Amino acid sequence: MLNSFFKSVFAWLKSAGGITVTIAVILMVVCTWDRGPYILVNTVVTGGMLGLVAMGLAIILGVLNIAQFAHGEYFMIGGLTAYYVIRPLHGYLDAHPNAFLAMVAPFIAMILAALVGGLAGAVTERVCFNPLRKRSRANWVMNSFLLTVGISVILVNGHQLLFGADFKGITHYWPGVVSIANVFMSIDRVMAFILALVIVIGFWVFMKYSRTGQAIRAVAQDEMGALMVGIGLDWIMVLTMAIGCAMAAVAGASLLFMYPSYPTVGLEPLYMAWFVVILVGLGNVMGALIGGFMVSLLKVLTLEYFGAGWEFVVPSVIIILVLIFKPSGIFGSEVRGVLDQ
Amino acid sequence: MKTGVSKHEMGFLSRVLDWLCLTPLGALLLIFLAVLPFIPPFSDQYLLRWLTIIALSAASAIAFDLTAGFINIVNFGFAAILGLGAYTSAILAVRAGLSPWAGIFVGALASGILGFLTGLLTLRLRGIFAAVMAWFIGLALMGLCIKMVWLTRGPLGLRVPRMIDTSSNEPYYYMMLIMLLVVYVICRWVTRSKMGLAFKAIGQNMEAARTSGVNPTYYRIVNFTISCTIAGWLGGFYAHYLGILTPDLMHTSKTVEVLAVAYIGGRGSLWGGAFLAFPFLIAMELIRSGASNLPGLHLVIYGIILIVVMIYLPGGIASLYYRFLYKPWGRFWRFMIGYRENK
Numbered sequence: 001m002l003n004s005f006f007k008s009v010f011a012w013l014k015s016a017g018g019i020t021v022t023i024a025v026i027l028m029v030v031c032t033w034d035r036g037p038y039i040l041v042n043t044v045v046t047g048g049m050l051g052l053v054a055m056g057l058a059i060i061l062g063v064l065n066i067a068q069f070a071h072g073e074y075f076m077i078g079g080l081t082a083y084y085v086i087r088p089l090h091g092y093l094d095a096h097p098n099a100f101l102a103m104v105a106p107f108i109a110m111i112l113a114a115l116v117g118g119l120a121g122a123v124t125e126r127v128c129f130n131p132l133r134k135r136s137r138a139n140w141v142m143n144s145f146l147l148t149v150g151i152s153v154i155l156v157n158g159h160q161l162l163f164g165a166d167f168k169g170i171t172h173y174w175p176g177v178v179s180i181a182n183v184f185m186s187i188d189r190v191m192a193f194i195l196a197l198v199i200v201i202g203f204w205v206f207m208k209y210s211r212t213g214q215a216i217r218a219v220a221q222d223e224m225g226a227l228m229v230g231i232g233l234d235w236i237m238v239l240t241m242a243i244g245c246a247m248a249a250v251a252g253a254s255l256l257f258m259y260p261s262y263p264t265v266g267l268e269p270l271y272m273a274w275f276v277v278i279l280v281g282l283g284n285v286m287g288a289l290i291g292g293f294m295v296s297l298l299k300v301l302t303l304e305y306f307g308a309g310w311e312f313v314v315p316s317v318i319i320i321l322v323l324i325f326k327p328s329g330i331f332g333s334e335v336r337g338v339l340d341q
Numbered sequence: 342m343k344t345g346v347s348k349h350e351m352g353f354l355s356r357v358l359d360w361l362c363l364t365p366l367g368a369l370l371l372i373f374l375a376v377l378p379f380i381p382p383f384s385d386q387y388l389l390r391w392l393t394i395i396a397l398s399a400a401s402a403i404a405f406d407l408t409a410g411f412i413n414i415v416n417f418g419f420a421a422i423l424g425l426g427a428y429t430s431a432i433l434a435v436r437a438g439l440s441p442w443a444g445i446f447v448g449a450l451a452s453g454i455l456g457f458l459t460g461l462l463t464l465r466l467r468g469i470f471a472a473v474m475a476w477f478i479g480l481a482l483m484g485l486c487i488k489m490v491w492l493t494r495g496p497l498g499l500r501v502p503r504m505i506d507t508s509s510n511e512p513y514y515y516m517m518l519i520m521l522l523v524v525y526v527i528c529r530w531v532t533r534s535k536m537g538l539a540f541k542a543i544g545q546n547m548e549a550a551r552t553s554g555v556n557p558t559y560y561r562i563v564n565f566t567i568s569c570t571i572a573g574w575l576g577g578f579y580a581h582y583l584g585i586l587t588p589d590l591m592h593t594s595k596t597v598e599v600l601a602v603a604y605i606g607g608r609g610s611l612w613g614g615a616f617l618a619f620p621f622l623i624a625m626e627l628i629r630s631g632a633s634n635l636p637g638l639h640l641v642i643y644g645i646i647l648i649v650v651m652i653y654l655p656g657g658i659a660s661l662y663y664r665f666l667y668k669p670w671g672r673f674w675r676f677m678i679g680y681r682e683n684k
Contacts, residue, residue, distance in 0.1 A: 067469045132652045141469050142415065146604065147651050149597055153644035160637035263637070267593075271480065278473060309488045316481035320462065323474045327466055 017280075017287070017331040024294045031301055038183045039304060043297040045189045048196030049251045051292025053269050054276035055200070055285055056247035062220045062283035063240040065141055066129060069148040071248055071273055072266020073155035077120050078113040078249025079261035080159065083168045085109040086256070090170070106173035110195070110253040117249020118242035124151060125241035130234065152266075159263045169260020192254045199250060200289055203243075207285075216240055220283070248273075272299070275315050279322055281329020290331075361522070362529035364679035367612065374518060374619070378511055389510040393582065395622045396517040397575060400524045402603040402614030404571040407528050409600070410609030411537065412564050413544035414463070415472040418479025419572060420595035422459075425482060426452040426573025427580035427590060428493055431501040434581070436492075441504045445577025449570050455482075456569020460562035467547070476593065483591040496587060504581040513582050520578060521615065524571050528611050531567060540564055541609075601647045607659025617658050 012018045032040045057071050086109040093102050128147055133140070174187040207213035218226040219236045227233055251269070252259070259265050275295045280287035295315065302314045322329070358368055374396075377383045383392060401423065408416045416422075430448035433439040439447070459478055463471040487495050505512050531537055539560045542550035547557055580586050589595075602621065607613030628639040650657055669675045 067473075128648055128652065135652065136655070139413070142413065142472070143651060143655070145469055145472065146415070146600070147648055149600065150644045150647035150651060153597060153601075153647065154641050157637035157640035157644065161635055161641060165636070274473065282469075310484065312484035313481050313488065316477045316484065319477050320474065320481070323466060323470060323477075324462055327470055 016326060020294070020330045021290065024297055027301070028297055031304070035304060036183075039300055041180060041183045041185060042300045043293060045185070045193045046300070047293035047296035048193040048200075049255055049292075050269070050272055050276065050296050051289040052196050052199060052247050052251045054273040054288040054292050054295075055203070056244035056251075057273045057277050058280075058283055058285045058288040059216075059220075059240060059247075060244040061277065062285060063216055064125075064129065064237055065144070066148065067141060067145040067282075068244075069145060069270070070124075070152035070155060070266075071245075072268070072270030073152050074117050074120060074245040074248040074266075075252035075259075075269045076155070076159060076261060076263070076266040077245075078117045078252030079256045079259060079265060080163065080168065080252075081113040081116040081249070082109040082253035082256050083170065083261050085112050086170060086173070103174070106191075106254075109173075110250055113253035114246040114250045117252070118246035120249075121245025122238045122242040124245070125238050129237070129241070133237075156263045156266070159261075165263055167260040167262050170256055172257055173254075186257070188254075188257050195250070195254050199247070203247075204286070212236075212239065271312065272296075272315075275319050277329075278319050279329060280331045284329060284331050287329070287331040358679075361526055362533065364677065366677045366679075369677075370616070371518075371522065375515070378514060386510055389514055391623070391626060392619075393510060393514045393517050395618050396514070396521050397579060397582075398599065398602055398622060399615040399618035400517070400521045400575050401572065401599045402606060402618055403521075403524050403528050403611050404568050404575070405599050406603045406606075406608060406611050406614055407531070407571075408564055408568045409603060410607075410611070411532060411540035411544050412561055414468070414561075415475075415600065416459075416565070416568065417472045417476035417593065417596055418459070418482070419475075419599055420593070421479030421482040421591040422452050422455055422569045423572040423576040423579070423595075424486065424586075424588070424591035425455055426576030427586055428486065428499070428576075429573070430577035431499055431580040431586050432492060434502050435499065441502060441577070441581040445574055445581065448577035448580075449574035452573020452576065453566050453570035456565045456567075456572075457562060459569065460565030463561075463565075479591065479593065479596070483588055486588040486591060493586075493588070496589075499586045501580045501584050501586055503584050504578075517578065517582075520575065524575070525611065525615060527567070527571070532611065536560065536563065544609075601643060605646060605650045605657050607657030607662075608655075610657070610659035613657050613659035613662075 013022060028040060028043060053071065053075060056074075057068055060066050060068050060071075086105060089101075089105040089108065093105065128151060129144060132143060132147060136143075172186060172188055174191065176187050177184045178187055178190055179185075180190075207217060215226065215231045215236055216239070218229070218231060219233065219240075223233065226236075248269070252261070252265075259269075272295055275298075276288055276291040277284075279295065280291035298315055298318065299311050302311045306314065358365060361368075363371070377392065378389055382388060401419070405416065405419050408414055426445070426448035428448075429451040430441065430444035433444045433447055434441050455478075459475055462478075463474050466474055486493050489495070490497070493499055504516075532540065539550070539555045542553065542555050543557050543560055551557055576590075579590070602618050603614040605621065606615070606617035625639045625643060628642060632638045654660065656663075667678055
């Protein structure tokens, strides 16, 4: 029993994923020892939310086979919604201090952001992808990718048109800092990490145990088979798109204090989420979470050792290497056959 | 356009047009573009400047379509490769004093080499993977360009000597028109040869093409190299025309602009994007300047048109042409559109 467990652990350690994760962990420990514990803390805190964005991207890829170029724009929608919810709430709180409301207000903003983001995703699916799917499935991956390029252009400039191009940000959700391992960080960051964990666990339970979640996984595995056993494809597509976009929107909302909402704010999360998704393999949802931490570590280390501005160059080079030597990603994925076209 | 008519039966004019791969209608449109600077609203220097930039976009759309429309790989780093040509030529002119006239060809060579390498790197990849790969190569290039301030002056902008020391835009406009024609003719020659057939075969079904004895490796690399060389050449012109370069030129949004023009024009047609660029971009500019209190409106419309075309009209404007205008309506029209019964 124990023996076979160790055997499987060793087998995993020898796989590409195991090697990469081990190297990342060693790298993190060494760098933390070298430069101080804030590297570890920064990696973990931003990694959670990055993992969330990347998971949304991965599930849309896995189920709908859409390579989202507009994913950052749903991140932007989330931040925007949260901003317009939290501003009046903060204004009200300044006039009428209320400890309970002060604690809950950010959650209201984030939940509303998730709802708006999910709704935006569902509308996109009904208005853009459904007609395209009905018309032609030929060359679907490429065509839907180009469609998302158009959606991205519309959302970015729609934001500019309706809300202006200025930075719409807040300084904090919850005032105050906490100290972990001699690193002071704001409660917002800690909450962002906890929230990401809660959502990921909730999502995992939903996918694993609920009938709808099982239906989504069935569609990801085999669309035709799912259709034959009576799963309504249209509904699953809308739901998946909504979930994926809501994840990005929640990330955008809870990171509003770091990324103030402006038209092109989504570009950086988009690049990073794509790094993650390519690194772990397209469509691998749970791998995206681990990948989120690894890419986040890479970004933190690049900033630490190379300085600002290199955070696009170094990960780009690494992703190019991954694409050359292991195009299916370090954890591999089963959907590559579809995406190959 | 291969025709059943042998070369000897054709008149001189037809032979020239066939050599240029133009129909009489296309030639007329080109002549119209050439006389446009003498027609009042466009004789304004500001508008002429716009027309030059639009002609540049049209030529870029042709080069982009050579990859996207034929071998079915979207080169998402197109703008970065164009920018590489621009920066190579500009840096040679600024730091080494090389004449821009030679510089733009060196820039084209640099872009061509990068295109060759990109083609080589994306060999194992298909569809979306290749697009993402090209995108990340573009991102890395833009990041380098921003960071290498000692060479490119980064976001501060590099001042570049212009090709001709004149304040008027006419010489540049005509130079750009000639470049547009040259780009078109090169791409047409490539695609109407056996090689074009091989490109199409690879784009439609790689396995089938390989089974029929088409070597995808060779043709994909050749395609990337040609497309990127042209991009670099156009980039060199851009640098020496505008006189200032910023890394913004390499941004993904610039690729999206070229992509939109090429796809709305019609993928795989080459002329579609070039034709569409003029009315479309002029209309967009009119909306932009007309609704200046609504910034971003023109780009929203841009995006909506791209989406509608992608869903409901996958062939773009070119497919409309073939559906409605490419008909033998009388002798004159048949001559104008170069219609041939045995085609």
